[in-house]
Amino acid sequence: MLPLTAATLLAEPETAAAAEPSATDNPAGGAGTPKSASEAQAFGLARESGQPVEIIDRRTETTETFAKPDGSLTQKQYALPVWTRHDGLWRKADDTVIRREDGTIGPTATFGITFSAGGDGPLVAMDQDGKKLALSWPGKLPAPVVGENTALYESVLPGVDLKLIAKVNGFAQHLIIKTPEAAANPALKTIKLGITTAGVTLDDTASDELLAKDGNGQVVFKAPKAKMWEQPAAEQTAPLAKATSQPRSVLLKEAPEPALPQQAPVGVDVTGNTLTLSPDPGLLASAKQFPLVIDPPFEGGKTGIWATVYSATPDDDYKWGDGWNSQDTPGDEPRVGYNGKGDTQAFFSMKMDGLHGANIRDASFGVVQTHSWGCDPAAAGPTELWASKSIEATTPTWNTRNNFWTYKLDERKFAHGNAEFCPGAEGADFYSPALIAYIQESANASANQVALGLRVPNSYLGNRNSFKRLRNNPVLEVDYNFAPEVLSSGAFEGSWGENVDGNKPVPCGGLIGNSGLVLTATMRDRDGGTTTPGFEVINAAGEYIPVTNLSTVPYGGTGTGTVLSENLPTGTYKWRALAKDEESSYSPWTNFCAFSSTRPDQRSASPSPRTTALPTVPPSPGSRRARRCVSSSRTRPPTSPASAGAWTARSPSPPHRAPAPEATGCPSPPARRKPSSRSSPSSTPKAP
The missing domain is CATH 2.60.40.10 (Immunoglobulins)
Structure with a gap:
């Protein structure tokens, strides 16, 4: 299996041709061995070079598939897009907002998203494979101030700014109300946005989600329930107590907790060519912490789902982090552990494209930690990986989370990302026989998604040492093989x-x-x-x-x-x-x-x-087959159609002894792979 850290070794240039790469341009085995090739070439190049080669034909926005020297495959499935097609080329997804040559504004490399450059045109337009949705502001827009991944339209109403935030899988629209006086403006009682579509129809659901479906009923663009929330300035994280020896432990400052920011739902209605947003009048009148933010965000393209649950707001859901209003920012990162005001847990829905019916050889779930309370993995305690029920149709809340957890798959201890004592981001990989079996079960069932979750043990609830934030794009990496x-x-x-x-x-x-x-x-x-x-x-x-x-x-x-x-x-x-x-x-x-x-x-x-x-x-020298004993279940044929249908690479007791001619000259199986070099040094893998 490719370690998750191998992504840096296999990374391609920022653009990759959609046409087949030429094997003759980069002779296999040499310094110029292609990192990707067509399906017709990839297996041969991998076998000849002894290195994994990405199968460019199987690349999607969220998936990379590699041919391996032993003839098996590795798939890396991301929660959010890492690639996008632009002018016939694959490009690394990039949500940085730029000014384009045609005068429009938008993210550098995503599916088609365009922001207004000011004036009377659409506020934002999305184009997914020729299917389009555009929203218009009820008035002339000023020229925006462009930030890293934002376009800010100042004073669209007195004391109110409008910010568009680009994402690799869509955008967020934030109406930012800066003062109580601005919140009292009658124009905010209802906000009417114009709708223009091509190839899709936008409608609101009974739960106030927005879905844009094509003629076949497939969802092309979507928005979760719209929200509004108080968004006070981020608080400073309490520092660690400086110590002369490792590991450091945390000393919390005694300070009164500020009041939790308020939030409320925003009503939505689609009638004809108008999308009407109805902010909660109670929160408009009673807000004490400003700015007050009103969304909704829109998602498009091919994407997974993640969500955070939070004990401080137990009835609220945070799909893709939308509406997160804690002073623990940023909002678009999953969270695990106690953040000082409440406990958090995270759920992920990962796609299973291309794995239906496969024999799963290995699997891991990789995350990258961006922030921690402390730097001592022992004090942070274990972070547990669990199997979960699907979060596709219903987003969990803190009060409903126990309806989703099913059983524990693995645990790891890691702590990294404290800005003063252990800055930066660091990865951690979860892998275990239970995870492999769970992915195999999903592959056997031809599941389209597999749901996973991260949490700390109940004994660590309320323990601030356990807190961590993670990048919002984890990766499920799977080694697999299809039976002929x-x-x-x-x-x-x-x-x-x-x-x-x-x-x-x-x-x-x-x-x-x-x-x-x-x-x-x-x-x-x-x-x-x-x-x-x-x-x-x-x-x-x-x-x-x-x-x-x-x-x-x-x-x-x-x-x-x-x-x-x-x-x-x-x-x-x-x-x-x-x-x-x-x-x-x-x-x-x-x-x-x-x-x-x-x-x-x-x-x-x-x-x-x-x-x-x-x-x-005969196994090729150095291949996985050459390293595995023929007594393994993977080398044993079924004895009947009935038993064969149930026989997989993971069957503990295959029904038929392997042929005697193959049962010689086999070394012992290799030890379980070492943890990723990105993982915390204290994260010791469990024995398989």
Whole structure:
């Protein structure tokens, strides 16, 4: 499995051509070995170079897939987009707002998002694959002040600014009310935004979410429930007590807690070409801490979901951090632990694109910590990774969180990011047999998402040492392999040639004479490697008939095996086929097909002693197969279609012993991989 820190080694330039990279431009194995290639090239380049190669054909906004030298695959699935397509090129996602050559303003590299440069045009426009949604402010806009990822339109109403915040997966619209006098403006009772669409229809749901769907009912753009909240200035984090030895522990200052900022829902209504926002009149009148912020944000593109729950506001949800109004800022980062006013927990919905039906070999969930209360992992205590129920349809709150937690998968201790004593960001990887099994279960069920959550043990609730903030784009990294498939199979009397006239098929129930039998299996491996057929031929006494000359073929090829005529005396027989790939994964057996042999010139005789005719594929030097013992469940074929359907790479007790010819010369399996170098030195991995 690729360590999560390998991202820096595999990183491409800021743009990558959508066309197939040329293998000849960067000879495999040399210093110029491509970091990415087409699917047709990637597996061969990875095998030749001994390095992972990204399959550019499988890249999406949130997914990177790598061919590995042993023929297996690694997928890195991010919660938020890390890539975007622009003018036929892949570019690293970048929410930095720039002024473009055409005079518009918008993020550097996301799906199509354009902000107003001032004037009467749309305030913001989104374009996702030709499907468009634009919102207009009810009045002329001033020229914006452009910040790092923001465009600020000052004084759109007296004492009120309008800020657009670019994100890699959409934007947030914040109406910033700066004073009580501004909050009393009657113009804020209802705010009407114009709507322009193409290829989508915008509507509000019963829970006041906004969904823009295309003609097939697919959601293209969406916004969670709109909110308004008091957003006082960020407080200064209480410092650590300076000490001359490590580890440091935290000394909290005795200080009265300020009142929690208030928040309230904002009503939304879509009628015709107008989106009406209705701020809560009570909060407009009673707000004591300013500024007062009114959203909603919009999300587009292909994205996962994350959410924070907070005991200080137990009935409120914070999908994508929207509406976070604690003085613990920024709001768009997931949180775990006690922040001084309440306990926090975080949930994530990670996509499972491309993993349906895969055999999961390894899995890890990686986060990057940006802030901690202290620097001592022991004092911070464990952060636990849990399986969760889906958060796609319903966002958890503190009061409902226990309806989502299912069971614990792993735990790690880490503490990093205190601005004075341990500044910077540092990663931590969660991995365990339980996590692998959870991802395998989801792959078997063809789940579109898998839900995970981070929390501290109940014994650490209220302990400020446990607090941490994380970047909002964790990565689920999965090593996997697909079992090969038999697309079709057949039997032919005498000889067989591909696309050759004169092949004599032997159908099920057919009869052959003195010419022997050729068995065929047309196979494919979704991993892109070669496949070898395996055949069973059994007589009426249950004895196995030898099958020889098995052939190895590339993707989609037809492999063959031969049964000599002298081994088919008069009698009845049945045969079936399977496929084996380079990683020693097997397909299920095909159904048995019966035939008869009539040999008047030969008496019935017992065949040579033989077990199942299974393919032997020598492992490539240094491959995962060469490092794994053939007694592993991954090398054992199923014995029947029923058992084969249940057999996976993770089955603890495969139903059939591996063929004896392969059970030699196998070293012991390697030890579990070391933790990521980004992880805290005190984060000791559990034994598998």
